[in-house]
Amino acid sequence: MTLACNAGCVNCSFGIAPSDLTILPVKRVNASKQPAATILDNVPILNVKPFGMCMTPSNPAVASIIASSLGTVTQAPCIPAIVAPWVAGKPNVSIGGTPALNNQSTAFCIWGGIISFIYPGQVTVQT
Secondary structure (H helix, E strand, O other): OOEOEOOEEEEEOOEOOOEEEOOOOOOOOEEOOEEEOEOOOOOEOOOEOOOOEEOOOOOHHHHHHHHHOOOOOOOEEOOOOEOOOOEOOEEEEEEOOEEEOEOOOEEEEOOOOEEEEEEOOOOOOOO
């Protein structure tokens, strides 16, 4: 298990491109000289950037494009819609009273996408 931090890279199961994880350096400890993440770093656009295009028909934007193109286009621009904290985290490691985020944590988009880590932003924590 590796703690996640700023400069991590995440992927959505319905996105077509990886995305950056951005952690603001507010009331944080550093991991590999980057602000460490918590399970509450789930804010779309601020913490989790778009994944290029979205491919799920459960997203109203995708469904609308599919309908208007008579089924030929099956993607729309991604705007992550995460409404709950990352799942699991590391409950025995807290940052500002909130469980730390790790490379095994996942988040869920309301349109059905599962967001997981490709790279947590660091390999090891220097102590």
